[in-house]
Amino acid sequence: xxxxxxxxxxxxxxxxxxxxxxxxxxxxxxxxxxxxxxxxxxxxxxxxxxxxxxxxxxxxxxxxxxxxxxxxxxxxxxxxxxxxxxxxxxxx
Numbered sequence: 001x002x003x004x005x006x007x008x009x010x011x012x013x014x015x016x017x018x019x020x021x022x023x024x025x026x027x028x029x030x031x032x033x034x035x036x037x038x039x040x041x042x043x044x045x046x047x048x049x050x051x052x053x054x055x056x057x058x059x060x061x062x063x064x065x066x067x068x069x070x071x072x073x074x075x076x077x078x079x080x081x082x083x084x085x086x087x088x089x090x091x092x
Protein backbone atom coordinates (compact mmCIF):
# COMPACT_ATOMS: atom_id res chain seq x y z
CA UNK A 1 0.00 0.00 0.00
CA UNK A 2 1.41 3.41 -0.97
CA UNK A 3 0.24 6.66 0.56
CA UNK A 4 2.98 8.86 -0.87
CA UNK A 5 1.76 11.98 -2.66
CA UNK A 6 -1.85 11.44 -1.61
CA UNK A 7 -3.59 14.50 -0.23
CA UNK A 8 -6.25 12.72 1.81
CA UNK A 9 -6.03 9.21 3.21
CA UNK A 10 -8.99 7.61 4.95
CA UNK A 11 -8.14 6.56 8.49
CA UNK A 12 -8.20 2.79 8.95
CA UNK A 13 -6.29 0.08 10.76
CA UNK A 14 -4.27 -0.38 7.58
CA UNK A 15 -3.35 3.31 7.25
CA UNK A 16 -2.47 3.48 10.95
CA UNK A 17 -0.26 0.40 10.63
CA UNK A 18 1.48 1.91 7.58
CA UNK A 19 2.07 5.17 9.45
CA UNK A 20 3.46 3.48 12.54
CA UNK A 21 5.80 1.37 10.41
CA UNK A 22 6.96 4.50 8.57
CA UNK A 23 7.67 6.24 11.88
CA UNK A 24 9.71 3.27 13.12
CA UNK A 25 11.88 3.47 9.99
CA UNK A 26 12.63 7.19 10.34
CA UNK A 27 16.15 8.16 11.31
CA UNK A 28 18.10 11.38 11.19
CA UNK A 29 21.62 12.36 12.07
CA UNK A 30 22.42 15.50 10.15
CA UNK A 31 24.79 17.01 12.70
CA UNK A 32 22.53 19.92 13.60
CA UNK A 33 18.98 21.13 13.64
CA UNK A 34 18.05 22.56 10.27
CA UNK A 35 14.33 23.27 10.30
CA UNK A 36 14.10 25.65 7.33
CA UNK A 37 15.14 23.16 4.62
CA UNK A 38 12.58 20.43 5.43
CA UNK A 39 9.95 23.07 6.24
CA UNK A 40 10.46 24.71 2.84
CA UNK A 41 10.23 21.31 1.13
CA UNK A 42 7.03 20.42 2.98
CA UNK A 43 5.41 23.76 2.19
CA UNK A 44 6.37 23.72 -1.49
CA UNK A 45 5.31 20.13 -2.17
CA UNK A 46 2.12 19.24 -3.96
CA UNK A 47 -0.79 19.62 -1.64
CA UNK A 48 -3.72 20.48 -3.82
CA UNK A 49 -6.54 22.61 -2.53
CA UNK A 50 -6.77 20.80 0.80
CA UNK A 51 -5.09 22.33 3.80
CA UNK A 52 -1.72 20.82 4.62
CA UNK A 53 -0.52 20.23 8.16
CA UNK A 54 3.20 20.02 8.89
CA UNK A 55 4.38 18.64 12.23
CA UNK A 56 7.94 19.38 13.28
CA UNK A 57 9.42 17.21 16.01
CA UNK A 58 12.92 18.12 17.17
CA UNK A 59 15.27 17.52 20.06
CA UNK A 60 17.69 20.27 19.13
CA UNK A 61 18.25 23.98 19.41
CA UNK A 62 17.60 25.99 16.27
CA UNK A 63 20.33 28.44 15.26
CA UNK A 64 17.99 30.67 13.23
CA UNK A 65 14.65 30.87 15.08
CA UNK A 66 13.58 34.12 13.38
CA UNK A 67 14.00 32.57 9.92
CA UNK A 68 12.10 29.45 10.98
CA UNK A 69 9.21 31.54 12.34
CA UNK A 70 9.10 33.59 9.13
CA UNK A 71 9.06 30.43 6.97
CA UNK A 72 6.36 28.82 9.13
CA UNK A 73 4.18 31.93 8.81
CA UNK A 74 4.37 31.96 5.00
CA UNK A 75 1.26 30.65 3.27
CA UNK A 76 -0.36 29.89 6.63
CA UNK A 77 -3.82 29.98 5.05
CA UNK A 78 -2.98 26.73 3.22
CA UNK A 79 -0.24 25.19 5.36
CA UNK A 80 -0.44 24.97 9.14
CA UNK A 81 2.76 24.24 11.08
CA UNK A 82 2.85 22.58 14.50
CA UNK A 83 6.11 22.28 16.43
CA UNK A 84 7.11 19.97 19.24
CA UNK A 85 10.41 20.14 21.11
CA UNK A 86 11.64 17.27 23.26
CA UNK A 87 14.36 17.32 25.85
CA UNK A 88 16.52 20.00 27.39
CA UNK A 89 18.28 21.05 24.15
CA UNK A 90 15.26 22.69 22.54
CA UNK A 91 14.65 26.39 22.23
CA UNK A 92 12.56 27.84 25.00
